[in-house]
Structures are given as structure tokens and as C-alpha cells.
Amino acid sequence: xxxHQLLVAPPQALLKPISVPQRLLLGPGPSNLAPRxxxxxxxxxxxxxxxxxxxxxxxxxEGIQYVFQxxxxxxxxxSGSGHCALEAALFNLLEPGDSFLVxxxxxxxxxxxxxxxxxxxRVHRMTKxxxxxxxxxxxxxxxxxxxxxxxxxxxxxxxxGVLQPLDGYGExxxxxxxxxxxDSVASLGGAPLYMDQQGIDVLYSGAQKVLSAPPGTAPIxxxxxxxNKVYARKTKPFSFYLDLKWLAxxxxxxxKPRVYHHTTPxxxxxxxxxxxxxxxxxxxxxxxxxxxxxxxxxHGRLQGLGLQLFVRDSAIRLPTxxxxxxxxxxxxxxxxxxxxDHFGIEITGGLxxxxxxxxxxxxxxxxxxxxxxDRVMEALKEALQRCPKKKL
Amino acid sequence: xxxHQLLVAPPQALLKPISVPQRLLLGPGPSNLAPRxxxxxxxxxxxxxxxxxxxxxxxxxEGIQYVFQxxxxxxxxxSGSGHCALEAALFNLLEPGDSFLVxxxxxxxxxxxxxxxxxxxRVHRMTKxxxxxxxxxxxxxxxxxxxxxxxxxxxxxxxxGVLQPLDGYGExxxxxxxxxxxDSVASLGGAPLYMDQQGIDVLYSGAQKVLSAPPGTAPIxxxxxxxNKVYARKTKPFSFYLDLKWLAxxxxxxxKPRVYHHTTPxxxxxxxxxxxxxxxxxxxxxxxxxxxxxxxxxHGRLQGLGLQLFVRDSAIRLPTxxxxxxxxxxxxxxxxxxxxDHFGIEITGGLxxxxxxxxxxxxxxxxxxxxxxDRVMEALKEALQRCPKKKL
Ligand SMILES: Cc1ncc(COP(=O)(O)O)c(C=O)c1O
Ligand SMILES: Cc1ncc(COP(=O)(O)O)c(C=O)c1O
Numbered sequence: 001x002x003x004h005q006l007l008v009a010p011p012q013a014l015l016k017p018i019s020v021p022q023r024l025l026l027g028p029g030p031s032n033l034a035p036r037x038x039x040x041x042x043x044x045x046x047x048x049x050x051x052x053x054x055x056x057x058x059x060x061x062e063g064i065q066y067v068f069q070x071x072x073x074x075x076x077x078x079s080g081s082g083h084c085a086l087e088a089a090l091f092n093l094l095e096p097g098d099s100f101l102v103x104x105x106x107x108x109x110x111x112x113x114x115x116x117x118x119x120x121x122r123v124h125r126m127t128k129x130x131x132x133x134x135x136x137x138x139x140x141x142x143x144x145x146x147x148x149x150x151x152x153x154x155x156x157x158x159x160x161g162v163l164q165p166l167d168g169y170g171e172x173x174x175x176x177x178x179x180x181x182x183d184s185v186a187s188l189g190g191a192p193l194y195m196d197q198q199g200i201d202v203l204y205s206g207a208q209k210v211l212s213a214p215p216g217t218a219p220i221x222x223x224x225x226x227x228n229k230v231y232a233r234k235t236k237p238f239s240f241y242l243d244l245k246w247l248a249x250x251x252x253x254x255x256k257p258r259v260y261h262h263t264t265p266x267x268x269x270x271x272x273x274x275x276x277x278x279x280x281x282x283x284x285x286x287x288x289x290x291x292x293x294x295x296x297x298x299h300g301r302l303q304g305l306g307l308q309l310f311v312r313d314s315a316i317r318l319p320t321x322x323x324x325x326x327x328x329x330x331x332x333x334x335x336x337x338x339x340x341d342h343f344g345i346e347i348t349g350g351l352x353x354x355x356x357x358x359x360x361x362x363x364x365x366x367x368x369x370x371x372x373x374d375r376v377m378e379a380l381k382e383a384l385q386r387c388p389k390k391k392l
Numbered sequence: 393x394x395x396h397q398l399l400v401a402p403p404q405a406l407l408k409p410i411s412v413p414q415r416l417l418l419g420p421g422p423s424n425l426a427p428r429x430x431x432x433x434x435x436x437x438x439x440x441x442x443x444x445x446x447x448x449x450x451x452x453x454e455g456i457q458y459v460f461q462x463x464x465x466x467x468x469x470x471s472g473s474g475h476c477a478l479e480a481a482l483f484n485l486l487e488p489g490d491s492f493l494v495x496x497x498x499x500x501x502x503x504x505x506x507x508x509x510x511x512x513x514r515v516h517r518m519t520k521x522x523x524x525x526x527x528x529x530x531x532x533x534x535x536x537x538x539x540x541x542x543x544x545x546x547x548x549x550x551x552x553g554v555l556q557p558l559d560g561y562g563e564x565x566x567x568x569x570x571x572x573x574x575d576s577v578a579s580l581g582g583a584p585l586y587m588d589q590q591g592i593d594v595l596y597s598g599a600q601k602v603l604s605a606p607p608g609t610a611p612i613x614x615x616x617x618x619x620n621k622v623y624a625r626k627t628k629p630f631s632f633y634l635d636l637k638w639l640a641x642x643x644x645x646x647x648k649p650r651v652y653h654h655t656t657p658x659x660x661x662x663x664x665x666x667x668x669x670x671x672x673x674x675x676x677x678x679x680x681x682x683x684x685x686x687x688x689x690x691h692g693r694l695q696g697l698g699l700q701l702f703v704r705d706s707a708i709r710l711p712t713x714x715x716x717x718x719x720x721x722x723x724x725x726x727x728x729x730x731x732x733d734h735f736g737i738e739i740t741g742g743l744x745x746x747x748x749x750x751x752x753x754x755x756x757x758x759x760x761x762x763x764x765x766d767r768v769m770e771a772l773k774e775a776l777q778r779c780p781k782k783k784l
Contacts, residue, residue, distance in 0.1 A: 004584070004586040004589045004590070006461060006676060006677065007463075007586075007588070008457055008458050008461050008462065008463060008588075009458070010458055010675065010676075011451065011454035011455060011672060013451045014451055014454060014455050014458075014668055014669040014672040014673075015669070015672060015673065018432065018435070018662060018665055018666060019447075020435045020436060020438060020444065020662065021436075021444055022436050023436070023438050023439070023442070025437065025438075025439060030437055030439065030655060030658065031437075032436070032437055033437050038434055038436075038437075040410065041433035041659055042430055042434040043410070043412045044412060044413075044414050044415070044424070044430075045415075045417065045422055045423075045424055045430075046412060047415070047419060047422065047738050048607070049740075050415070050738070052411065052412065052413055055411075056410065058405070059403065059405045059406055062403035062405060063403060063406050065400055065403070066400050066402055066403055068400075069396075069398060069399060069400050070400065071399075071400060079472060079473060079476070079608065080633065081471060081633070081654045081656070081657070082654070082655065083632065083633045083653075083654040084471070084633050084654070087631060087633050091630075111632065114632055115631075115632050117628075118628050118629065118630050119630050192396070194396040194399075196399070196400075197396045197399070198396070206655070214657065214658060214659040215655040215656065215657050215659075216608050216657030216658075216660055236509075237510065238483075238510050238511050238630040239507075239510070239630075239631065240479065240503065240506055240507050240510060241475045241476050241479050260743065261475075262474070262475040262476070263421065263474065263598070263600055263607040265473070265606065265607050265657065266422065266606060266607055266608075267433055267607075267608070267659075267660070267663075268608055268657065268659070268660065270410060270412065273406075273410055276406060277406040277407070277410070280402035280403060280406040280407065281402070281406075281407065283402065284398060284402075285398065
């Protein structure tokens with residue numbers, strides 16, 4: 001055997017204690033953890049194949065069915081972030097050559113299109129300006145023209161602040177033999193959503209927004225229609241980690257004994273379970289109302305300060321993440337830094353098509369309170385007084 | 393707007409408190425959390441793009457460089473399990489049509505081959521019996537015959553209990569213009585491993601084994617050779633979530649300002665940081681020695697009880713996960729259940745090619761103590777007395 005020796009020394013930085021500040025997270029996510037979700041982070045570890053873990057997974061499934069308002073048996077949590085859930089949907093639903101129609105009114109549509117192209121789908125973007133939504137008529141034109149097998153829409157377009165209406169879209173898609181995939185990462189629990197009644201075929205979200213759980217798990221559900229397309233695939237999905245047949249088994253959705261697939265993020269699942277329990281206790285409609293009211297209060301306060309909401313049509317403003325036009329003369333970076341440095345509050349700039357145009361303020365789940373609106377408004381007011389203004 | 397109503401009620405099961413028992417996890421993983429990794433699970437959340445988080449990610453990078461014994465700048469943690477890291481490696485390194493040689497002496501090689509096939513590589517399996525390893529000569533024959541761009545080997549073959557020697561394999565691969573990819577999920581921190589000195593091009597592991605952190609993050613590192621192949625790709629990898637160029641940026645490996653890619657599992661990264669700090673404090677060689685000594689003690693105790701180690705050649709026995717031949721006349725399920733039900737200790741049966749043949753006992757990281765050996769031996773002894781024996 002060759003003789004080796006340690007050439008890389010223990011890093012000095014790791015010999016100091018970890019340092020994590022307290023922050024009020026009022027950006028587009030993550031949000032601060034609900035105390036109960038936080039407490040779950042220090043429960044003891046059990047095995048991913050223990051019956052108590054299967055019980056927790058079953059409870060998570062039921063909790064997702066509740067917040068999604070679905071009876072789909074094929075409901076589970078992906079072991080990854082929101083993007084990972086998007087890939088789980090696209091990897092399983094699309095085969096190379098499939099026509100894929102994408103509502104592209106912000107960054108999330110761009111990402112869905114990008115992933116679609118990576119896996120060889122024929123991607124058709126319906127591009128719209130940041131701040132607008134996709135009308136039924138526009139979608140029908142896209143369906144008629146491109147005959148897609150799948151349409152992607154973003155319910156809560158957090159890069160632009162738009163709430164995409166969903167009534168009628170599922171029915172329309174089904175008339176054209178198309179499945180409807182909806183991203184509710186930034187809206188779930190914060191805005192009305194009825195998966196079954198709205199005919200949504202695949203719906204996914206994330207743990208770290210309204211659910212106020214740590215990032216790393218992502219609820220997802222498939223209708224029978226979607227399930228049938230997946231199970232009738234001619235090719236295996238590119239990913240084993242996200243192969244729905246394996247995941248369905250591991251989550252007890254296929255009636256067969258569960259077999260090991262991968263090690264699930266056990267502790268993150270504890271927290272997800274707790275955050276779903278919280279919303280079950282509160283009641284979904286109460287959670288929707290809370291977000292609507294608190295965000296309306298924020299909108300009033302912002303307008304009272306003379307600021308412009310980026311989304312003009314009040315009917316399509318997202319009740320979780322608010323986009324505010326960057327006030328004339330300011331650099332958005334100065335404002336964001338001021339609020340962070342002087343108040344320990346996170347708000348962010350834009351993303352994708354909204355970069356440089358907006359500030360984003362999120363009131364998500366546990367953070368959706370009037371007190372937090374007052375705190376961020378105080379910080380914002382001071383930032384506008386103190387940050388340098390360019391001459392216009 | 394259509395009028396909808398809640399049709400799915402809040403699940404009863406979620407209205408009860410979460411229930412998680414205390415378990416001693418002596419299977420092949422996960423292991424019990426080190427108290428410091430557990431404590432990190434209740435630190436407050438900060439944003440994935442905050443400078444304090446970048447600091448923690450930098451510390452994780454340095455910690456991984458230390459435990460991998462590498463100076464590769466392209467070192468980071470994947471936001472997923474061990475399988476996810478395997479996919480990250482294969483998705484980025486392989487393009488459709490590439491020749492891929494797989495050491496298939498257990499379940500992990502099978503999985504690497506499966507993923508290789510999913511993404512259109514030409515996969516060549518070097519199949520060997522469970523309990524054996526791949527010799528330099530066999531590998532050279534494979535390299536000469538199949539001219540692969542990539543070879544996959546499993547350092548700690550946890551389904552069979554084999555420790556794959558690694559000296560000379562990197563050099564050999566490079567003579568054949570082949571890159572070497574090594575799975576160290578079950579061995580990292582428990583058995584000597586020198587990424588740079590052994591010429592390993594891509595190395596990955598998991599958080600939930602010797603590191604004793606929660607599952608959900610996976611260390612990975614790429615040599616310059618591997619990096620060059622990835623950056624010279626003609627096609628984009630199928631996955632955006634695992635696209636190395638994006639990940640490299642997000643982990644500060646490319647010298648450019650970091651841009652948002654996906655939301656990292658922030659809390660799991662806190663724990664990973666703490667578990668790397670623990671091993672940095674202990675010293676890698678001490679950790680290797682601890683596993684070698686404690687597992688040798690286990691082996692002695694097992695043999696003292698008249699049990700047979702599944703791996704005959706003591707030179708290639710894994711010092712983290714031990715495979716014991718199922719004693720004649722017993723059903724392995726009875727033994728595993730007895731130990732769980734009467735002692736709250738997890739040990740498991742086989743996996744893949746070793747199902748029905750072995751029991752697996754893991755002594756991983758925080759759990760690698762003589763006291764735990766004594767506890768599991770007491771449980772096992774009683775199980776062998778009490779479990780039914782078939783007539784032979
Ligand atoms: C609407 C929407 N979709 C998808 C994502 C991506 O989620 P993640 O960052 O968890 O990958 C986000 C995250 O901000 C989002 O707001
Ligand atoms: C050697 C080896 N490789 C890969 C894996 C897969 O890791 P995960 O279950 O985290 O996906 C394991 C897990 O047991 C393992 O032991």
C-alpha cells in the first residue's frame with residue numbers, strides 16, 4: 001500500500017463556534033420558522049424506514065392533501081427545494097419531443113422552460129410582461145397552436161408579485177388533452193387554491209414560504225390523469241432520485257410494501273409535519289384571510305408613503321409577496337442594505353425580469369402579522385430618508 | 393369567479409402531537425446525531441443569500457476539503473441525499489453516448505449503472521460477487537476494453553461490507569484518459585481516504601453516516617480534470633437543480649458574485665457545518681482509528697458468539713458497516729425485529745445482492761463506541777436465544 005499523509009490541515013474557521021444572527025425574514029422566502037417547526041428540528045433522529053417515520057410521512061401526505069385541497073393518493077414531499085419539485089414534475093411528465101407550453105411572465109416560467117429544453121421537450125413560451133398574468137384566451141390560443149401535453153403556470157409569481165387566476169384553466173387544458181402543472185411555492189397557504197376543483201394535474205410548493213418550515217422539502221401531488229401519463233411513459237425519467245414510481249412506493253402511495261429508495265431528510269420532514277399541523281389547526285381559510293388582510297394593510301401603508309405597487313391591477317396582486325416599484329432616484333441596493341444593516345430585516349430587490357425595478361416584501365406564514373408590517377415600514381421610511389438620492 | 397369550498401377537512405392525525413421515539417441507530421445509516429449537530433437544528437433561520445450563510449458555506453467547503461484531503465476549489469454540498477450527489481456527478485460528467493465503466497459489486501454500482509443508462513451513457517458493468525472488490529487488474533481490463541470516460545467505484549460498499557482499496561486506481565484511470573468517481577457515503581471519516589493523493593476526480597459522501605448530521609446534504613468535490621470535462625460539455629446537463637456551473641457559483645467556487653440558484657437547506661447546512669467542525673477538532677486520523685478499533689472489537693465479539701463475518705478477506709472489511717452472515721436456521725427479519733422491539737436498537741438486513749444473506753451493523757461517527765458494541769451484542773445474543781429456529 002502506498003503511504004499517504006494528511007496534507008490538508010483542519011480549517012481554522014471550523015474551530016470557532018458557529019455564528020447565526022437573529023433576522024426578521026420579510027423577503028420572498030424563506031420566512032422565519034414557526035416556533036413549533038423550529039422545535040421539531042431538535043427531535044431525535046429515527047430511521048427513514050422505521051414505522052414511526054412512515055406514520056409521519058402519512059401525516060404529511062394528509063396535510064398536503066388538505067392544503068392542496070385534493071384527494072389524490074399520489075401526494076408526497078420531494079427531498080429537495082422548490083426547483084427540485086419542479087424537476088420532479090417535468091422529469092416525470094415530459095418525454096423527449098413532447099410539446100410543452102410555458103406561461104412565461106416571470107422568472108419561474110423561464111426556469112420551467114429551461115428545464116424543459118434540457119430534457120428535450122419542444123418548449124413554447126407564452127411571454128408576457130412582468131406584472132401581468134396569462135388570460136384564458138391567451139392560454140387557449142397557445143393550446144390550439146402548440147398542442148402541448150403540458151402547460152406550466154405560476155400561481156404566486158414571486159418575482160413580479162402577480163397572482164395568476166386559476167379558475168377555468170384546468171378545464172380548458174383538458175379540452176385540449178393537455179395537463180396543467182402549477183407552481184404554488186410562493187402562494188400555498190396564502191391564497192385560495194383548490195387543486196381538485198380547479199382541475200390542476202400537478203401542483204407543487206415549498207416548505208420555506210407560508211408553511212414557515214426549513215427549506216429542503218417540497219410538497220407535490222399528481223392527479224390520476226397525470227399519474228397515468230407518468231406510468232405510461234416509454235422511457236425512464238432521467239433521474240432516479242426523482243423517479244415518481246420509486247417515490248410513490250416510498251411514500252406508501254402504491255399499496256405495495258415500501259422499499260428503500262433514498263434516505264429522506266428526516267429532520268426536515270419532522271418540521272414539515274409540524275408546519276402542516278399548524279395550518280390544519282388554524283384552518284386554511286383563516287390562513288388565506290390572514291395573508292389577504294395583512295398584505296392589504298402593507299399595501300395601504302406603502303401607498304401612504306407615496307410608493308407605487310408594481311402590479312397595477314389590484315385583482316391580481318399576490319397576497320404573500322408584494323412588489324413595490326423602486327422609488328425614483330434611489331438605488332434599490334441601498335435601500336435593501338439599509339434595512340438589513342440598521343434593522344436586521346430582510347427585504348430584497350427583484351429577480352429575473354424585475355431586477356432593478358422592484359423591492360420585494362414577503363409576509364409569509366408565521367411572519368404575516370401587522371406588527372411585522374409596522375416594523376418593515378418603519379425601516380423603509382428611515383431608509384428613504386437616509387439613503388442617497390441621485391439627481392434626476 | 394367560480395365558487396369553491398373546502399372539500400378536504402383538516403386531517404385528524406395532524407391534530408395530535410408528533411411522536412418520535414428514542415432509538416439507537418446501528419444500521420448502515422443514518423446514525424444518531426452528534427449532540428452538537430442536533431443543537432444546530434434549532435438555530436434561527438437566516439436567508440440563503442445572507443453573508444453569514446455564505447460564511448457558513450465557506451466553512452463547510454473547507455471542512456469537506458479537510459475530510460476529503462483535497463485542495464480542489466470546486467468543493468461543495470449538494471442539497472439532497474447521497475443518491476442526489478451521485479446524480480450530480482453523473483449528470484454533469486456524462487454526456488449521451490459516453491462510455492461509462494461501473495464497478496458493480498453491490499447495490500451502489502447497480503444504481504450508478506441505472507442512472508448512467510437513464511441519461512444515455514453506454515454503461516459497462518464489471519459485475520463481481522457480493523463480498524468481493526475490484527482489483528487493479530480487473531479495472532485495467534475494463535479500461536482497455538471499454539475506453540470509458542468515467543469509472544465508478546464504491547469505497548465503502550455498505551450493502552456487502554467491503555472496503556474497496558483505492559491506491560493506484562486514479563493513476564491507472566488517468567493513463568487510460570478516464571476519470572475516477574468514488575462513492576464514499578458509507579466510509580468518509582471512517583476509513584483512510586486521500587482524494588488528491590489517490591487521484592480521485594470526483595468524490596461524494598452523505599451527511600448522515602460518519603458525520604452524524606441529519607440526512608439531506610451531501611459533500612462533493614471535483615478535480616480540475618473533472619471540472620474541465622464538465623465545463624467543456626457540448627450539451628447542458630438534464631438537471632438545472634444539479635447543474636454544476638450554477639452550484640459552483642452559488643458556493644463561491646468560480647470567483648464571481650453569487651447569484652440565487654435555489655434555496656439551500658439552510659438548517660441542514662448548519663448541522664453539516666457542526667459535524668465537520670467536530671471531525672476537524674477530533675482529527676481525521678483519530679476518527680479513522682476510532683472506527684477501526686471499535687469495529688475490530690465488534691468483529692471479535694461477533695466471532696466470539698460463533699457468527700461468521702460475510703466478508704472473508706479481513707483486509708477488505710469495511711470499518712464502518714459490518715456484514716454478518718445470517719446464522720443458519722434463522723430468518724433475518726426475526727432477529728432485526730427482536731432487536732428493535734426489545735432494545736430499541738436498529739440493525740438491518742441486507743440490500744440488493746446481500747438481501748437474505750446478511751445482517752448489517754453500523755458503527756458510524758458518534759455511534760462508534762465500545763458501549764454501543766456491548767449494547768448491540770447483548771441484544772443480538774438474546775435475539776438468537778429467543779427467535780424461532782427452523783429445522784435445518
Ligand atoms: C414561485 C416560486 N417558484 C419556485 C421557487 C423556487 O424554490 P426553491 O428556491 O426552493 O428552489 C420559488 C422560490 O423563491 C418561488 O417563489
Ligand atoms: C455507499 C452508499 N452509497 C450511497 C448511498 C445512498 O445515500 P442516500 O440514501 O443518502 O441517497 C448509501 C446509503 O446508504 C451508501 O451507503
